[in-house]
Amino acid sequence: MLKIRKFKETDLEFSELARIDNLVNHDSIDHPDDDKRDWYLRDKNLVRDRFLLYDNESIVGAIYYNQGRKENCRTTFFTMNIDPKFNLEESRLLLYNAMKREVDKFHCNKIYTSVYEHSNYDLVRNFLISKGFKHVQTNREYSCKIKNIDLKKYQPLIKKLKLFGVDFYDSKEEMQDWPNHYKKLEELTWTYHQDFPIPNGVKHTRTPFQQAIKIQKDFEKNYYGTEIVAVKDGKYIGSTDLEVYYKSEPHKAWTNGLGVLKDYRRKGIATALKIKAIEKLIEKGITEIRTDNEENNPMYKINLSLGFEAVPFSLDYMKEI
Numbered sequence: 402m403l404k405i406r407k408f409k410e411t412d413l414e415f416s417e418l419a420r421i422d423n424l425v426n427h428d429s430i431d432h433p434d435d436d437k438r439d440w441y442l443r444d445k446n447l448v449r450d451r452f453l454l455y456d457n458e459s460i461v462g463a464i465y466y467n468q469g470r471k472e473n474c475r476t477t478f479f480t481m482n483i484d485p486k487f488n489l490e491e492s493r494l495l496l497y498n499a500m501k502r503e504v505d506k507f508h509c510n511k512i513y514t515s516v517y518e519h520s521n522y523d524l525v526r527n528f529l530i531s532k533g534f535k536h537v538q539t540n541r542e543y544s545c546k547i548k549n550i551d552l553k554k555y556q557p558l559i560k561k562l563k564l565f566g567v568d569f570y571d572s573k574e575e576m577q578d579w580p581n582h583y584k585k586l587e588e589l590t591w592t593y594h595q596d597f598p599i600p601n602g603v604k605h606t607r608t609p610f611q612q613a614i615k616i617q618k619d620f621e622k623n624y625y626g627t628e629i630v631a632v633k634d635g636k637y638i639g640s641t642d643l644e645v646y647y648k649s650e651p652h653k654a655w656t657n658g659l660g661v662l663k664d665y666r667r668k669g670i671a672t673a674l675k676i677k678a679i680e681k682l683i684e685k686g687i688t689e690i691r692t693d694n695e696e697n698n699p700m701y702k703i704n705l706s707l708g709f710e711a712v713p714f715s716l717d718y719m720k721e722i
C-alpha cells in the first residue's frame with residue numbers, strides 16, 4: 402500500500418532518495434553525500450522539506466520543495482521523482498497533495514517546477530498539465546567534449562583582450578588574498594545574475610552574504626572545477642564558475658553561471674572566460690562540460706560556436722493558486 406511519510410534526515414533515506422533520483426535522471430548521477438551536504442547547507446530561514454512515498458517499508462518516490470526568498474516568499478519550487486514502477490496517478494497525487502498542504506501554511510500563491518523534454522519525465526509532465534500548470538520557459542541544454550575544442554584558435558582573442566587591459570584569474574588558486582575578493586565577486590555575480598532571463602512572476606533575489614559565503618566555501622572545498630574572473634584596472638567585470646561532482650561523475654563539470662557587466666559586453670569576454678575555464682578543466686582531467694541557457698539567451702551562439710551539442714531541453718512549468 403502506498404503512503405506518505407515525513408523526511409527524517411536518516412542515512413538510509415539519503416541513499417534511497419539518490420537511488421530513486423538515479424532511476425529518473427537521464428544524463429546525470431546523484432550521490433547521497435552531495436544531497437546531504439546540500440541539505441545541511443540550506444538556509445534555515447526558508448521553508449525547505451521533502452515528503453517520501455512508501456510502498457510498505459520501501460521508499461519509491463519523493464517530492465522536494467522549497468520556499469522562495471524575499472519577493473518570492475509566496476512561491477514554491479519543487480521536484481517530484483518516482484520509481485518508474487510506482488509512477489501512478491495515485492503516487493503523484495499523494496506527493497503533490499502532501500506538499501500543497503504544507504505550502505498553504507506560508508500562503509503560497511505560485512508553484513514552479515522543471516522537467517526535461519525526455520521520456521523519463523513524461524508522466525510527471527502530463528500530470529502537471531492536467532493540474533493546470535502552464536509552460537513558462539524553455540531552456541537549451543548542452544554538452545561538450547572539451548578535448549575537441551581548438552583552443553589555439555582563441556589565443557588571438559585573449560591577447561587582444563590583454564592589450565585592452567583585461568586579465569583572467571582563477572578565483573581559488575590566484576585571488577584568495579586579493580583585498581575584499583569575496584565581496585567583489587559576490588557583487589559582480591549578483592549584478593549579472595539580474596540579467597539572466599527567468600519566467601514572468603519570479604524575481605531575482607540576492608542571497609544574504611553569509612549564506613553565499615557558506616556555499617562558496619563548500620564549492621571551493623568539495624566541488625571546485627574552476628572559477629575564472631575577468632579583471633580590468635582592478636575591477637571585476639565578468640566571471641564563470643563550474644562545479645564537479647567528484648563522487649559520482651568526476652570527469653564532468655556543470656556550469657553554474659557566466660556573465661559580463663553590461664559596459665563590457667560584445668568584446669569577446671564571455672568567449673574568453675569559457676576558453677580559460679576549459680583550459681583549467683582539461684588540466685584537471687575533466688572531459689565534458691554541461692551547461693544550459695534560456696532559449697533566446699545569446700549565450701547559445703557562443704556555446705554552438707565552441708562545439709557544444711544540444712541535449713534534451715529543460716522546461717519550466719508554473720501554476721498560480
Ligand SMILES: CC(C)(COP(=O)(O)OP(=O)(O)OC[C@H]1O[C@@H](n2cnc3c(N)ncnc32)[C@H](O)[C@@H]1OP(=O)(O)O)[C@@H](O)C(=O)NCCC(=O)NCCS
Pocket residue numbers: 593594596597598659660661662665666667668669670671672673693694695698699700702703
Ligand atoms: C550572454 C553574455 C554572457 C555574453 O557576454 P559577452 O562578453 O558580450 O559575449 P561575447 O562578446 O563573447 O559574444 C560572442 C558572440 O556571441 C553573440 N552574442 C553575444 N551577445 C549577444 C547579444 N546580446 N545579441 C546577439 N548576439 C550576441 C555574438 O555572436 C557575439 O559575437 P560578436 O560580438 O562578434 O557578434 C552577456 O550578455 C551577459 O552577461 N548576459 C547576462 C548574463 C547571462 O545571461 N549569462 C548567460 C547565462 S547562461
